[in-house]
Amino acid sequence: MIEFQQVSKRYDDDHTALRQINFSLGRGEMAFLTGHSGAGKSTLLKLIMLMERPSAGHVIVGGQLLNKMPRRQVPYIRRHVGVVFQNHHLLFDRTVFDNVAMPLEVMGTPSRDIGRRVRAALDKVGLLTKERMNPMQLSGGEQQRVGIARAVVNKPPVLLADEPTGNLDPALSADIMQLFQQFSQVGVTVLIASHDIALINDMNRRTLVLDGGRLIRGGDLPAAEDQREVLRG
Amino acid sequence: MANRPAPAPKTKPPKSGSGRAGPAAARGAKRSKTPMRELLDSYFSHHRKVAKDSARRLWRTPVASLMTWTVMGVALALPVGLLLLLTSLQGVSAGWESAARVTVYLEDHLSLEDAGRLRVDIGARGDVSEVELIDKSAALEEFRVSSGLKDALDYLDENPLPHTLLATPAEGSRTEAGMTALVDALEQTGGVAQVQVDLGWLQRLAAITEVLGRGVWALGALLAVAVILVIGNTIRLAIESRREEILVAKLVGGTDAFVRRPFLYTGLWFGFGGGVVAFVLLQLTLWFLSEPVERLAGLYRSNFALSGLSFEGTVALIAAAVLFGWLGAWLAVKRHLDAIEPG
Numbered sequence: 001m002i003e004f005q006q007v008s009k010r011y012d013d014d015h016t017a018l019r020q021i022n023f024s025l026g027r028g029e030m031a032f033l034t035g036h037s038g039a040g041k042s043t044l045l046k047l048i049m050l051m052e053r054p055s056a057g058h059v060i061v062g063g064q065l066l067n068k069m070p071r072r073q074v075p076y077i078r079r080h081v082g083v084v085f086q087n088h089h090l091l092f093d094r095t096v097f098d099n100v101a102m103p104l105e106v107m108g109t110p111s112r113d114i115g116r117r118v119r120a121a122l123d124k125v126g127l128l129t130k131e132r133m134n135p136m137q138l139s140g141g142e143q144q145r146v147g148i149a150r151a152v153v154n155k156p157p158v159l160l161a162d163e164p165t166g167n168l169d170p171a172l173s174a175d176i177m178q179l180f181q182q183f184s185q186v187g188v189t190v191l192i193a194s195h196d197i198a199l200i201n202d203m204n205r206r207t208l209v210l211d212g213g214r215l216i217r218g219g220d221l222p223a224a225e226d227q228r229e230v231l232r233g
Numbered sequence: 234m235a236n237r238p239a240p241a242p243k244t245k246p247p248k249s250g251s252g253r254a255g256p257a258a259a260r261g262a263k264r265s266k267t268p269m270r271e272l273l274d275s276y277f278s279h280h281r282k283v284a285k286d287s288a289r290r291l292w293r294t295p296v297a298s299l300m301t302w303t304v305m306g307v308a309l310a311l312p313v314g315l316l317l318l319l320t321s322l323q324g325v326s327a328g329w330e331s332a333a334r335v336t337v338y339l340e341d342h343l344s345l346e347d348a349g350r351l352r353v354d355i356g357a358r359g360d361v362s363e364v365e366l367i368d369k370s371a372a373l374e375e376f377r378v379s380s381g382l383k384d385a386l387d388y389l390d391e392n393p394l395p396h397t398l399l400a401t402p403a404e405g406s407r408t409e410a411g412m413t414a415l416v417d418a419l420e421q422t423g424g425v426a427q428v429q430v431d432l433g434w435l436q437r438l439a440a441i442t443e444v445l446g447r448g449v450w451a452l453g454a455l456l457a458v459a460v461i462l463v464i465g466n467t468i469r470l471a472i473e474s475r476r477e478e479i480l481v482a483k484l485v486g487g488t489d490a491f492v493r494r495p496f497l498y499t500g501l502w503f504g505f506g507g508g509v510v511a512f513v514l515l516q517l518t519l520w521f522l523s524e525p526v527e528r529l530a531g532l533y534r535s536n537f538a539l540s541g542l543s544f545e546g547t548v549a550l551i552a553a554a555v556l557f558g559w560l561g562a563w564l565a566v567k568r569h570l571d572a573i574e575p576g
Contacts, residue, residue: 049484051575072489079486089481106487110275150485 001027001158001189002048007057009043009213016213017043020057023208023219025191027157030184031218032200033193035210041193044210045160048191049081050074062157079107082151082188084161088143090135096122096146097131103154121149125179141172148179152188159183161192165199173199280494287498291506298506301467305507308460309554310514312453313542317515319445321540335412337398337419338427348396351424355398360406360415365399372397395426409436457557464503464561465568468496472569484575493566497559504558508551515542 003024009017018040025031033041046052047059050066059066062080069077082103090099097118104114122128125145127138135143144164151159161180165173177192177199184190194200200207209217291298337355339348345368356364372394377383406415412430419428472479475495482492519541530537542550 075483075486075488075491077486078484083484089477089484091478091481093478102481102487103485105279106482106485106491108272108275108279110271111278 001025001029001062002191003058003060004044004047005058005060007047007054007059009040009047009052010055018047018054018210019213021215021219023215025189027189028184028187029206030180030190031192031206031208032203033191033208033210034195034197034200036195039210040213041210042162045083045162045191045193048158048160049083050077075106079103079154080156080158082154082156082159084144084147084151084159084164086163086166088135088147090143090146090150092134092136094134095131096127096133096135096138099135099146100131100149100153103150107154109154117153118149121153122146124152124182125149141168141175144168144172144176145179148176152183157187157189159188159190161190161194163194164192165194165196170199174202177203283494284498284501287495288502291499291502298503301463301503302506302510304463305460305503305554305558306510306514308456308463309507309511309550309557310518312449312456313511313550314515314518315445315449315452317519317540317542319442319449321537322445323442334430335400335402335415335419336429337400337425338429339396339398340424340426341395343396343424345396347424348398351422352398355400355419355422358418360403360411360418361400362403363401365401367397367399369394369396409439457553460507460554460557461561461564464500464558465565467503468500468562468565469569471499472496472565472573476573479570479573480575483573489571493570496566496570497562500558500560500562500565501555502558503562504555505551507558508554511550511554512542512547 004021007021008019011017021044033044035041043052047054047066048061050069054067061077064077066077091102100118100121101114104117109117119128119131122131125148127142127145127149130138130142135146138146148161148164151161159180164180165176168176173196180190180192181203207218208215339351343351348366348368352364352366355361369392373386373392376394377386380386400415400419402412402415406412416428416430419425479492519539523539526537526539
């Protein structure tokens with residue numbers, strides 16, 4: 001679902017954020033992305049959601065090569081990638097319902113479907129009773145769940161999360177992780193950037209570790225190698 | 234249900250529409266909509282929603298919106314008002330032109346009978362609608378009365394005035410070229426001593442109206458640019474205040490068209506409001522001026538009146554205003570919206 005082949009990203013000021021990254025995530029796979037601040041976690045996520053373009057190598061999402069994607073195609077790719085942001089990016093001038101409805105609105109979903117799908121997403125994150133409230137009235141954990149509902153409301157095959165438990169206490173963080181696990185079980189590829197080592201260890205999932213722009217662990221291609229071994233055997 | 238090849242006979246709605254079959258048939262029709270149709274529907278309903286939402290946003294800040302509308306209204310009313318004044322003036326000069334007559338002085342030796350024959354000849358011309366003969370004794374009599382030279386004229390042995398014809402040009406030749414041609418033709422006619430027509434003031438009036446007309450258009454163009462820039466700046470501020478929303482829309486896959494739409498509609502509404510304000514201002518000014526103008530015209534024995542905007546003119550004014558608003562918004566959107574990119 002997500003594939004990086006020899007991907008490097010160099011910014012204009014000669015700062016190299018990523019060096020020759022190789023990894024691939026299959027359908028329904030859930031993985032963590034970790035490393036120190038500045039190790040390149042955010043840059044890697046930005047490449048997948050087309051906020052940045054790689055300097056070298058190939059980024060492939062859902063079978064589409066993103067490198068040379070023309071600008072006007074970008075929105076259509078983003079509709080297939082749900083993103084949960086650390087600072088939620090919620091809009092405080094509208095209700096929870098309207099926030100979650102945004103990805104459907106931009107796709108031109110008929111309004112009667114919007115109501116149904118927004119409520120399904122809110123139900124999933126346990127906020128069905130708060131759809132009429134302003135996100136400002138919600139707690140941090142609830143706001144984060146609204147962000148998750150918005151990321152999954154149009155059922156994207158890929159879900160990215162950038163420090164989704166950044167400001168949450170451990171119990172709430174575990175709840176959120178539980179949610180991500182459920183999405184991966186229904187076939188969504190989930191990639192979570194986090195530096196919460198304890199939480200990552202608890203989850204016992206594949207972990208990609210970045211250090212100084214290099215992928216030092218978890219970057220092997222398990223699926224491909226397994227297949228090769230099967231073929232050899 | 235949508236893919237069912239043929240409807241079962243009993244669900245077929247009866248041709249003579251009975252009330253009960255109506256809703257069921259309508260529901261069926263809705264379900265069998267093609268995806269394309271559905272997409273179009275949702276596209277238009279989104280347009281409606283955005284248009285309504287943009288209008289509501291303007292209403293929510295009535296003072297700020299009213300100020301923008303008034304700026305637009307004044308800027309539009311000024312050239313349109315001048316244009317109306319000019320049109321009214323042109324109406325007046327057209328009236329005067331129709332009154333312009335050619336004075337044909339006949340040769341001294343011509344008798345009254347000869348003059349009468351010439352009158353008939355000239356009256357038969359296609360470019361002359363009417364000819365009046367002023368016989369020289371009548372002319373002298375009139376001159377005696379109006380000039381106040383009664384005593385001086387009594388000393389004259391004989392009447393120094395010739396017979397005179399007053400020719401009114403036909404409708405089609407009341408142009409500069411037509412008049413010149415007529416004058417030339419009359420001068421060639423035997424028995425005619427001199428032809429006089431005061432074209433000078435007509436030409437001057439035409440020249441003045443033309444200068445004024447061009448001036449009004451130039452002023453209009455300048456003010457249109459000002460209106461577009463004012464709207465552009467207002468939209469720029471709106472874009473800044475909704476920056477976060479634009480970012481989120483782009484992040485969740487909103488196309489450029491989707492993100493631009495609310496602002497283009499805002500510009501459209503600004504234009505519409507500005508057009509309406511301009512119309513109201515024009516009507517108020519007209520009402521305010523009509524009485525003194527009538528009095529003034531009365532003093533000049535003219536039936537001059539300021540003409541207001543016709544229905545078509547009003548529609549054109551508002552359409553132009555809407556276009557300017559949209560253009561201003563488009564400029565702002567092009568410059569500032571595309572620059573907002575997540576990252």
